[in-house]
Amino acid sequence: MVYSNPIEISVVVPLYNEEPNIDYLFERLHKVLDRMNTSYEIVCVNDGSKDNTLKCLIEHHLLDPAIKVVNLSRNFGKEVALTAGIDYSTGAAVVPIDADLQDPPELIEELVAKWREGYDVVYATRRSREGESLLKRLTAKAFYWSIGRMSRVPIPSNTGDFRLLDRRVVEAIKQMPERTRFMKGLFAWVGFKQTSVIFDRPQRYKGTTKWNYWRLWNFAIDGITSFSLVPLKVWGYIGFCISLISFIYASFLIIRTLIFGIDWPGYASLMVAVLFLGGIQLLTLGIMGEYLGRIYEEVKGRPLYFVRECYGFDQSSVLPVV
Numbered sequence: 001m002v003y004s005n006p007i008e009i010s011v012v013v014p015l016y017n018e019e020p021n022i023d024y025l026f027e028r029l030h031k032v033l034d035r036m037n038t039s040y041e042i043v044c045v046n047d048g049s050k051d052n053t054l055k056c057l058i059e060h061h062l063l064d065p066a067i068k069v070v071n072l073s074r075n076f077g078k079e080v081a082l083t084a085g086i087d088y089s090t091g092a093a094v095v096p097i098d099a100d101l102q103d104p105p106e107l108i109e110e111l112v113a114k115w116r117e118g119y120d121v122v123y124a125t126r127r128s129r130e131g132e133s134l135l136k137r138l139t140a141k142a143f144y145w146s147i148g149r150m151s152r153v154p155i156p157s158n159t160g161d162f163r164l165l166d167r168r169v170v171e172a173i174k175q176m177p178e179r180t181r182f183m184k185g186l187f188a189w190v191g192f193k194q195t196s197v198i199f200d201r202p203q204r205y206k207g208t209t210k211w212n213y214w215r216l217w218n219f220a221i222d223g224i225t226s227f228s229l230v231p232l233k234v235w236g237y238i239g240f241c242i243s244l245i246s247f248i249y250a251s252f253l254i255i256r257t258l259i260f261g262i263d264w265p266g267y268a269s270l271m272v273a274v275l276f277l278g279g280i281q282l283l284t285l286g287i288m289g290e291y292l293g294r295i296y297e298e299v300k301g302r303p304l305y306f307v308r309e310c311y312g313f314d315q316s317s318v319l320p321v322v
């Protein structure tokens with residue numbers, strides 16, 4: 001496909017308090033992109049950082065117009081920051097990448113090579129999770145296992161947002177208006193011709209991760225509820241099974257009472273049944289609440305993000321945010 005677009009590769013970087021990583025990030029990005037002999041832009045999204053990330057980005061932008069900056073009005077979270085970056089990018093291929101150098105910029109060469117072979121999405125799968133605790137690895141495994149079972153579109157495991165997206169995939173993603181943005185799910189959902197390359201994920205260069213277990217848990221719930229109705233539907237079947245068992249047990253009790261008369265003891269079984277059903281009902285309500293809350297978020301239809309200012313964009317080329 002021939003693009004009239006002068007920019008071939010857009011690298012999109014969401015940044016939240018990443019000041020110590022910026023210089024080294026650009027150094028490595030430039031090294032790779034320059035030797036690839038292509039036209040490129042680096043779209044940096046400042047996601048409401050509290051340190052000097054924005055100032056540092058603007059300094060880099062003034063020295064190099066290929067570095068463009070979108071400054072969001074507050075911290076919206078990585079998924080939304082990434083969406084903003086993708087909206088503002090104009091390249092024929094878009095590569096989202098983390099600012100902490102956990103996604104090695106050198107891999108972009110490999111991603112682009114695959115893209116040139118004709119793939120629309122080239123995702124980078126982690127071979128190792130260096131420096132991650134056993135708990136993190138186990139929970140990640142459990143998450144990918146359950147979402148793999150529940151979601152109808154296969155979501156590649158051990159794959160972050162680091163990947164290459166062809167412009168047609170980007171345009172498809174831009175048409176997805178949902179507020180709960182589980183990006184790796186969205187990337188998989190749109191389909192197109194996909195392939196992967198494997199890499200070893202290093203540790204964060206500087207700074208600390210912004211994801212604690214509570215955030216990861218919520219992220220996992222977002223992922224599952226956005227891509228599966230199984231948690232909502234399964235209760236119908238469970239309810240049916242419980243009713244069936246109850247019916248059989250009730251029949252047994254009636255017959256036994258008719259034959260042997262009334263039998264007083266039964267406190268334990270009564271309590272177990274009441275507590276069990278009470279627990280299941282609350283659990284179901286909770287799960288319905290998860291979906292209901294998300295429906296409410298969608299119905300409100302608020303814009304995904306607000307931009308305070310941006311640097312380096314030709315205003316006419318900036319699309320209005322849906």
Ligand code: UDP
Pocket residue numbers: 013014015016017018047075076077078081097098099100102204208209210211
């Ligand atoms: N990030 C962001 N907004 C947030 C949290 C994180 O833009 O609210 C960015 C962060 O600056 C980094 C990327 O998302 O570029 C990945 O974050 P992090 O390294 O903390 O996540 P991890 O690698 O531990 O999954």
Ligand code: MG
Pocket residue numbers: 098100102204209
């Ligand atoms: Mg990281």
